[in-house]
Amino acid sequence: MTKVTSAQEAMNDDVYLKALTDLLYQLADDDFLISFRGSEWLGLAPHIEEDVAFSSITQNTMGHALMYYRLLEDLSEGEADALAHERDPSSRRNAVYFEKKNGEGEYLTEPYYDWALAVVRNFLYESFKKVKLEALTKSSYTPLANIAGKVLMEQPYHLSHWKIWFKQLNNSTDEAKTKLQSRLEEAWQQFGDVLELGEYATELEHFDIISGEDDLKERFIQEVESTVKDIRDISFGKAFGSGREGDHTPDLDQALNTLAEVYRSDEKAVW
Amino acid sequence: MYNYLEYGGSDQPNVPEHDQEKYEQFMARIEAGEKIEPDDWMPEDYRQGLIKLISMHGISEIMGALPEKEWTPKAPTMKRKLGIMAKVQDEMGHGQLLLRVAEDLMKPYGKNRENIMEDLLSGDLKFHNVFHMPTKTWADAGMVGWLVDGAAIISQTNMLDASYGPYQRALQRICQEEVFHAQHGEAIIMALAEGTEYQREILQESLNRWWPALLMFFGPSSADTTGTSKQDTMIKYRIRKSSNEELRQAFLDKYLPRVFSLGLTVPDETVHYDEEQEKWVYEQPDWNEFKQIIKNKGPRSKERLRLREVAYENNRWVREALSPEAIGQ
Numbered sequence: 001m002t003k004v005t006s007a008q009e010a011m012n013d014d015v016y017l018k019a020l021t022d023l024l025y026q027l028a029d030d031d032f033l034i035s036f037r038g039s040e041w042l043g044l045a046p047h048i049e050e051d052v053a054f055s056s057i058t059q060n061t062m063g064h065a066l067m068y069y070r071l072l073e074d075l076s077e078g079e080a081d082a083l084a085h086e087r088d089p090s091s092r093r094n095a096v097y098f099e100k101k102n103g104e105g106e107y108l109t110e111p112y113y114d115w116a117l118a119v120v121r122n123f124l125y126e127s128f129k130k131v132k133l134e135a136l137t138k139s140s141y142t143p144l145a146n147i148a149g150k151v152l153m154e155q156p157y158h159l160s161h162w163k164i165w166f167k168q169l170n171n172s173t174d175e176a177k178t179k180l181q182s183r184l185e186e187a188w189q190q191f192g193d194v195l196e197l198g199e200y201a202t203e204l205e206h207f208d209i210i211s212g213e214d215d216l217k218e219r220f221i222q223e224v225e226s227t228v229k230d231i232r233d234i235s236f237g238k239a240f241g242s243g244r245e246g247d248h249t250p251d252l253d254q255a256l257n258t259l260a261e262v263y264r265s266d267e268k269a270v271w
Numbered sequence: 272m273y274n275y276l277e278y279g280g281s282d283q284p285n286v287p288e289h290d291q292e293k294y295e296q297f298m299a300r301i302e303a304g305e306k307i308e309p310d311d312w313m314p315e316d317y318r319q320g321l322i323k324l325i326s327m328h329g330i331s332e333i334m335g336a337l338p339e340k341e342w343t344p345k346a347p348t349m350k351r352k353l354g355i356m357a358k359v360q361d362e363m364g365h366g367q368l369l370l371r372v373a374e375d376l377m378k379p380y381g382k383n384r385e386n387i388m389e390d391l392l393s394g395d396l397k398f399h400n401v402f403h404m405p406t407k408t409w410a411d412a413g414m415v416g417w418l419v420d421g422a423a424i425i426s427q428t429n430m431l432d433a434s435y436g437p438y439q440r441a442l443q444r445i446c447q448e449e450v451f452h453a454q455h456g457e458a459i460i461m462a463l464a465e466g467t468e469y470q471r472e473i474l475q476e477s478l479n480r481w482w483p484a485l486l487m488f489f490g491p492s493s494a495d496t497t498g499t500s501k502q503d504t505m506i507k508y509r510i511r512k513s514s515n516e517e518l519r520q521a522f523l524d525k526y527l528p529r530v531f532s533l534g535l536t537v538p539d540e541t542v543h544y545d546e547e548q549e550k551w552v553y554e555q556p557d558w559n560e561f562k563q564i565i566k567n568k569g570p571r572s573k574e575r576l577r578l579r580e581v582a583y584e585n586n587r588w589v590r591e592a593l594s595p596e597a598i599g600q
């Protein structure tokens with residue numbers, strides 16, 4: 001497949017552009033929602049050292065979201081901040097599992113957040129992200145391949161952070177094991193769309209923008225297998241539909257209302 | 272940051288007779304500018320004063336992250352979201368650094384961080400008055416970075432030569448980072464000051480609300496105001512150099528001209544610089560209210576403590592799972 005080396009060039013082919021744009025929204029929105037949920041955790045982690053480490057990962061992740069929104073900006077989709085803050089829920093392309101609230105309560109009052117959910121979700125997220133980034137380093141869209149290469153450099157640290165948490169808790173008290181297992185089961189019921197590429201899946205593979213869904217899924221399973229032994233027997237459900245195609249839950253509304261509250265408070269303002 | 276009025280007690284060191292010689296050697300060392308290390312001999316009131324000062328400082332960094340954290344997920348742009356997250360992370364890091372220093376000092380009493388957290392939740396350990404105040408708008412996120420951190424820089428740089436080595440070294444690092452915090456806050460404030468009518472409105476409203484708390488930040492001028500003050504002991508032991516009022520004057524000197532040049536006002540019509548006395552004249556904040564605030568009876572004391580309490584209780588199973596017994600089982 002020939003390489004597409006600039007936004008200008010990508011915009012010459014309508015189908016290529018549509019497929020690429022859709023994928024970039026998936027990448028940006030996944031990172032943005034995960035890092036938003038991370039920012040709600042700030043100050044509430046199990047201990048201070050973890051708060052500091054978690055926050056640093058969250059900042060990296062939000063930085064990645066910003067890079068993808070900038071790629072979209074280059075493709076004339078609009079300004080990065082507008083893309084992050086203004087789009088309505090149905091145009092968001094993040095997988096549904098990533099918009100899920102951190103637990104009971106709100107970050108401002110009675111935040112009964114669940115560390116087991118944080119560990120399971122972030123571990124699965126970073127595993128999946130690694131696989132996806134590796135595939136993207138070979139993308140036909142070279143601006144994206146370059147960014148994937150950069151982001152991938154931070155990936156070992158992020159992934160090992162959550163993998164250690166997962167293993168530690170999973171090898172500890174019965175209570176910890178039970179909590180992790182039930183969050184894992186919940187994840188599998190909702191994980192289906194994480195592994196999908198949405199409306200343009202065929203085109204994305206055809207244009208070599210990213211490898212196909214089956215390949216990504218197999219690599220994801222290989223990545224997680226050493227930590228989650230029975231993963232090959234799992235069937236990935238889509239309990240709340242596919243975020244890649246615009247299905248979302250009220251949890252996303254809560255996220256967007258919070259993250260855009262100030263942004264929306266004065267439309268003419270520069271912040 | 273952080274003042275000392277909670278500590279009470281007399282100014283006379285409580286030194287047993289047979290330690291008098293050690294005490295004199297100790298004073299000679301600190302007067303010569305030497306640093307005291309954790310394993311060195313130190314008078315009991317020095318150790319206890321430091322424990323209170325540093326654990327209050329540390330816990331205030333952690334509680335101080337909460338008002339800004341309220342605005343972190345809501346920050347209006349990606350850049351601001353990233354900036355405020357980094358800042359809050361730094362504050363948690365300061366807390367971590369300081370609690371370690373406090374833990375070392377507490378070792379002879381068999382106490383550790385768990386005790387510090389419990390003292391906070393029980394109300395035995397105070398946190399700084401400014402962090403009991405509510406935040407209402409995004410302007411407060413800027414105000415905290417600009418003026419609260421600005422005030423913190425003034426009181427912390429005053430202790431940069433503190434006689435206790437581990438604290439002095441922690442402060443070196445903290446003060447370096449605080450400079451970025453003040454810049455971060457100032458950038459938010461500048462955008463608001465140069466912004467729309469709404470932005471300027473929330474900025475002025477925020478300053479009006481924070482003003483008394485900022486004056487209170489440095490503590491009362493003397494013991495007469497609230498009954499007790501340990502500032503003199505801390506000066507004698509070379510932890511800090513200046514009095515509360517000197518620090519407050521330095522703050523007003525640095526920031527009032529900036530406040531006025533942005534076209535902002537403070538809610539005190541009497542405030543002015545007296546050329547003859549060479550100091551700022553201002554209306555005293557309500558020091559009775561101050562006493563209430565630091566007794567955890569401030570406008571947001573309960574809610575902020577509740578947040579810590581929920582996090583503490585809610586993560587108990589994680590701490591248990593990480594305990595040596597659980598891992599070894």
Ligand SMILES: [Fe+2]
Pocket residue numbers: 332361362365445449
């Ligand atoms: Fe700090």
Ligand SMILES: [Fe+2]
Pocket residue numbers: 362420423448449452
């Ligand atoms: Fe700070």
